[in-house]
Amino acid sequence: MRAFGIIAVALLAAILLAVTNPSTEEFHQCIRSKAEAPATEKGVLATLGSSLEAWLVTAYSKQTARRQDYTLFSIYTLELDGQKQRWIGILGRFLPLLALPEGRPPGTLHEQP
Helix, strand or coil: HHHHEEEHHHHHHHHHHHHCCHHHHHHHHHHHHHHHCCCCCCHHHHHHHHHHHHHHHHHHHHHHHHEEECCCCCEEEEEEEEEEEEEEECCCEEEEECCCCCCCCCCCCCCCC
C-alpha cells in the first residue's frame, strides 16, 4: 500500500511538471520583460529607448533561441553579447543556469586546468 502512495505522488508530480513546462512564447515574453526593465533615467527618451531595446531583444531571441524540451522541463539557450546564456524553464518560471567556460565539460567547473 505504501508503494502505491509513493507511485501516486511521483505520478502527480510528473503531471504537474509536464503541465507547467513553459512554452517558447513564454520564454520570449520573459526575455522581453527583462529587457523592458525600467530605465534608470526618467523621461520620454528613456522609455522609448527601453521599448526599442525590448523589441530588438525579443526579435533576436525569436530568431536565435533554442529550446530543448524534456517534457517535465525545458532548457533554453540564447547567445547574447557573444556569451551563451542558458535558462531552465520549470513550473512556469525561468531560472538562469550557471554558464560553463567555453570548451569545459559539465562537472569540471571547479577543477584546475
